[in-house]
Amino acid sequence: MPPRERWRGRWRPWTARGRASSPGAWRRWWRTRSPRRARRPPPLGGPETAVRSRRPCSSCARTIHEAAGPSGVGQAPRHDEGMSASMSEHTEVISLQDTPGGLSVRRVRLQVSTGPDTNIEVSSSSERLTIGSAPGNALVLSDPTVSRFHAELERKPGGYRLRDLESTNGTRVDHVRVTDAFVVDGSTLAFGNTTVRFTWVAEQDVVPLHSEPHFGKLVGEGAVMRALFARLARLAVTDATVLIEGESGTGKELVAEALHQRSPRASGPFVVVDCGSIPPELVESELFGHEKGSFTGATHERRGAFEAAHGGTLFLDEIGELPLAVQPRLLRALERRQVKRVGADAFRPVDVRFVAATHRDLRAGVNRGEFREDLYFRLAVGMVSVPPLRAHLEDLSLLLRHLWEETFRSLGLPPRPYTPPGAETLRQLMSLPWRGNVRELRNFVERSVAMSGALDAAFVQGTPTPGSVPSLPSVRVDLSYKDAKEAWLDHFEETYLRQRLNSAGGNVSQMAREAEVDRAHVIKLLRKHAVR
Incomplete structure (x- = not known):
């Protein structure tokens, strides 16, 4: 026919x-x-379910997403992205008991119920449990529908929080697809075509706590920070490579500096390289050095950061910004302890302790193909997660005193006795989100000292927010059209850049993403207006 x-x-x-x-x-x-x-069959974990409604939580006033099941029946609600660990009716509170030997933490069990790895289980009380097909995960699955680093369970005061690591086939909790949600005892978790049952275990483990409320320049007297200090103390005496994770402004460089000061290499140099502020074409020269005449502008030979840190510690900040083309050379330098300058023929031996930090999730970067998996495993020998300020607000009073004294020293002012804020001021400060973490808290203290000499929550309100609109100057009609326009735009650019950089906690890459501007152009504008 x-x-x-x-x-x-x-x-x-x-x-x-x-x-x-x-x-x-x-x-x-x-x-x-x-x-x-042909239509793809639904995974074994159940059909994907769309969000049916949003309503405020009855106990914490945050937005709750209610997902509609296959028949339209609401499933387990979850909080919005960025939810703090609140004690809501939708979570199970973890009992953290500060005992003389440390912090008592209850264990959890992950048992595979369906899929190629049925009946495999792991039991742990670790702060973070990752699930995926890569060998370094806590629960390793052979299911081909599971990503290399698929999801992560993180222990919070409000329970265990499940976060999808930008996996290919998604993560589900009780048949509801989620990106970030708390899980309760008996929850069924689905990763690709594999389902895993999450349950609590009666056994408890003891997490050691540091005996002092400080470690280097870091301060904190709560259990969260003292547990971090204890981990840092164990890592400091070794020569292991350390990867520090944390949001912008949490003090990752202070952590690296403290590791160096407590290590056998304390008498050696401590070299810092900010990978986020180096143009991609100059990264290799910055790390490994170059020979004279190796490229245009190389008028003399120069040693790189690896050679400069010989006998000490090399700290690479924001390593997630490292170009993919440079990562194989960095991996070789870490494994062989040898570097070759740009334009050179021979390798040079180096003796360094390597510490890296990032505000990105490198495991999600591995899934996206933006970060090498072998380099990640080489970096993550010792993992350190620096908590955001909102996760240890019990240290706020101690931090305020510490920053108060430090501000007078840094500004060269005569010391003034510290007066603790009143109960109402402290309550207002503890209710703030502190997206810039300790860096934002430091700015608040410096602003208070400069403006009134006393801590006042009103000065926090002066902190620019991402949605704030900068005040603009009036148009100068005494100039020509072109000159008046350039003057107006220059003022706008400088004001906008300062507020954006402050709201991003000083992180240029995060600022560029929020402003939806190419990072290289942002760096050019920052240099033009001398904004740092």
């Missing part, structure tokens, strides 16, 4: 009549007729 006759008289969903009857008619009709467009 000729093709024209074969299609004659059939329903044509692309016509006005077909579209009017059903907006998705064409898509459904094409899937049923084309063998190359």
Whole structure:
């Protein structure tokens, strides 16, 4: 039968009549007729479920996402992205008991119920548990639908929080697809075509706590920070490579500096390289050095950061910004302890302790192909996660005193006795989100000292927010059109850049993403207006 006759008289969903009857008619009709467009079967964890409604939580006033199940019945609600560890009715509180020997933490069990790895289980009280197909995960799955680093369980005061690491096939909790949600005892977790049951275990482990409320320049007397200090103390005496994770402004460089000061290499140099502020074409020269005449502008030889840190510690900040093309050379330098300058023929031996930090999730970067998996494993020998300020607000009073005294020293002012803030001021400070973490708290203290000499929560309100609109100058009609326009734009650019950089906690890469501007152009504007 000729093709024209074969299609004659059939329903044509692309016509006005077909579209009017059903907006998705064409898509459904094409899937049923084309063998190359066959509908993918739903995973074993259950069909994907859309968000049905949003409502405020009755106990914490945050937004709750209620997901509609296959029949429209609401499933377990979850908090919005960025939810703090609040003690809400939707979470199970973890009992953290500060005992003489340390912090008593309850264990959890992950047991595979369906999939290629059925009946495999792990039991742990670790702060973080990762699930994926890569060998370094706490629960390693052989399911081909599971990503290398698929998801992560993180222990919070409000329970264990499950976060999807930008996996290919998604993560589900009780048949509801989630990106970030708390899980409760008995929850069924689905990773690709594998389902895992999450349960609490009666056994408890003891997490050691540091005996002092400080470690180097870091201060904190709560259990969260003292547990961090104890981990840092164990890592400091070794020569292991350390990867520090944490949000911008949490003090990752102070952590690296403290590791160096407590290590056997304390008498050696401590070299800091900010990978986020170096142009991509100069990264290799900055790290490994270059020979004279190796490229245009190389008028003399220069040693790189690895050679400068010989006998000490090399700290690479924001290593997640490192170009993919440079990562193999860095991996070789870490494994062989040898570097070759740009334009050189021979390798040079180096003796350094390597510490790196990032505000990005490098495991998600591995899934996206932006970060080498072998380099990640080489970096993550010792993992340190620096908590955000909102996770240890019990240290706020101690931090305020510490920053108060430090501010007078840094500004060269005569010391003034510290007066603790009143109960109402302290309550207001503890209710703030502190997105810039300790860096934002430091800015608040410096502003208070400069403006009034006393801690006042009103000065926090002066901190620019991402959505604030900068005040602009009036148009100068005494200038020509071109000159007046340039003066107005210059003022706008400088004001906007300062507020954006402050709201991003000083992180240029985060600022560029929030402003939706290319990072290289942002760096050019920052240099133009001398904003840092």
